Each structure stands twice: as C-alpha cells, then as structure tokens.
Amino acid sequence: MMLRKFSFPTVALHSMMKQKERFAALAKFKSSIYRILIATDVASRGLDIPTVQVVINHNTPGLPKIYIHRVGRTARAGRQGQAITLVTQYDIHLVHAIEEQIKKKLEEYSVEEAEVLQILTQVNVVRRECEIKLEAANFDEKKEINKRKQLILEGKDPDLEAKRKAELAKIKQKNRRFKEQVEHTLQRQKANRAGQRGRPPRARPEAHSASAPIQGPA
Incomplete structure (x- = not known):
C-alpha cells in the first residue's frame, strides 16, 4: 500500500489471500507485469520464481534456515542475485547465527544518510495514512482470525x-x-x-604538627 502511494506498482502475496488470488498475484509477478512482489514467508519456500534479482528482508529472520529460504529466491539456476536485510541493534545475534550457518560474513550495504533523512518525514506520514485505512478495514482483526485458523489446522491451541x-x-x-x-x-x-587518566595527580597536603607549651609545676 505504501509503495503504491509512492508510484511503485506492486503485487502482494500473503496467507490471508485465497489460493486463487495467490496464483494470480504470482503469475503477474513472474510475467513482469509487476516488478515488485511484497510477500510474507508464504513465498519463502516451495515457489519457483527463477527471475528474482533482489530480495529485501524487511526484518531479520529469527532462524538461519528462514533466511536461506527467503534469499533462495535469488540466484536460482546459477544466476546472480542480491539479498538485503534491514537490521536493528537488537538483531546482531541473529545476523551472527546466519553468518555461522551460511559460512559467510554479511557485508554492510551503505546508504546516503542525508537522502534517507530527506524523505523520512514523507514516508512516516504516508505510513500513518495506510495504518488508518487498515484500521478502518479491521485488517488486524482479520489477520488474527486467520492466524487462529492456521494454528488449529496445525493441531495447536491458539x-x-x-x-x-x-x-x-x-x-x-x-x-x-x-x-x-x-x-x-x-x-x-x-x-x-x-576522566581519571586525564586529571593531573593531586598533591598530597603537607603534614603539619602543632605542639602546645607544657608548663611545669610552679
């Protein structure tokens, strides 16, 4: 929804869509009618999408195998691809686990901070507008119902x-x-x-002794 607001034509793929809708969305992406696919982990495995060039992880996967399945959409059949993961300070241990699993050090993807700050306010405004629309459509409630159904199908107590x-x-x-x-x-x-190393050593105060005259017996 946000990308469409910024004139990026996109198609979505998530668990709240019916199977027929998923196939239709996937077909539009594979045929290059849409060049951007916004997907949950529904698309992380079991799908043959041979022409994906870039995968962007909006969050850091909690398990290395999920990361492998996600980025596996790129570089299929010997092709080259690129995977970018958005990381916070609380995700460092997840990144280390991924690096240990894939036996490779992930490189930092540098961005121009000035350019990011320039559009940050506009992005936040559009995001809030989209959140209001989703709240009006009871999106969160539908999402929760769908999660409960999925857990029941998996034999779990929601x-x-x-x-x-x-x-x-x-x-x-x-x-x-x-x-x-x-x-x-x-x-x-x-x-x-x-701070202690930068301070000059304090001079010790000189010891002074005072003596009072002692009077002998008269």
Whole structure:
C-alpha cells in the first residue's frame, strides 16, 4: 500500500489471500507485469520464481534456515542475485547465527544518510495514512482470525500459543533491558576511567604538627 502511494506498482502475496488470488498475484509477478512482489514467508519456500534479482528482508529472520529460504529466491539456476536485510541493534545475534550457518560474513550495504533523512518525514506520514485505512478495514482483526485458523489446522491451541509468545516476549524484553543496563554501566565505568587518566595527580597536603607549651609545676 505504501509503495503504491509512492508510484511503485506492486503485487502482494500473503496467507490471508485465497489460493486463487495467490496464483494470480504470482503469475503477474513472474510475467513482469509487476516488478515488485511484497510477500510474507508464504513465498519463502516451495515457489519457483527463477527471475528474482533482489530480495529485501524487511526484518531479520529469527532462524538461519528462514533466511536461506527467503534469499533462495535469488540466484536460482546459477544466476546472480542480491539479498538485503534491514537490521536493528537488537538483531546482531541473529545476523551472527546466519553468518555461522551460511559460512559467510554479511557485508554492510551503505546508504546516503542525508537522502534517507530527506524523505523520512514523507514516508512516516504516508505510513500513518495506510495504518488508518487498515484500521478502518479491521485488517488486524482479520489477520488474527486467520492466524487462529492456521494454528488449529496445525493441531495447536491458539490460546496456549498466544500465552507462550507473550511469555517469550517478556523474557526477550527483560534480557534486552538487562543488556542495556550492562552496556550503560560499562560505558559509565569506561568514561570514569578515561576522566581519571586525564586529571593531573593531586598533591598530597603537607603534614603539619602543632605542639602546645607544657608548663611545669610552679
């Protein structure tokens, strides 16, 4: 929706679409009617899309095998391809796990920060407009219903699964706060040590002794 607002013709592929709609969207992308496909992990495996040149991961996959399936859409049949993953400071451990799995170090893709900041406000405004439209269409509610149906089909209890995810989120948040506290403490200690090294040594005050006259017996 956002890309269309910026005049980028796109087609979507996700689990809330009917099977017939998925096939139609995929056909439009494979025939180059649309050059951009916005997809969830529905498209990460089991699909033959031989002409994909670039895969952009909007988030860092939680498991290395998911990353491999996602970027496997590129470089098929010996062709070259490129995969770009958006990473936050909380995803570094996921990147390390991926690098360990694929036996390759991922390279940083540099961007011009000035150009990003120039369009950031406009992007945020358009994003909010799209969120309002989705809220009006009860998109989140439909998405939640669809998730529950999928869990039931997989033989899982949706309520237990939701509870498990909530507990896992609490643990992650707690670990994140602990790491932030440790980093803050280390930075403060480092700053204190640097400050102490830069100060001139203090001169010790000279010791002075005072004696009172002692009077003998009269």
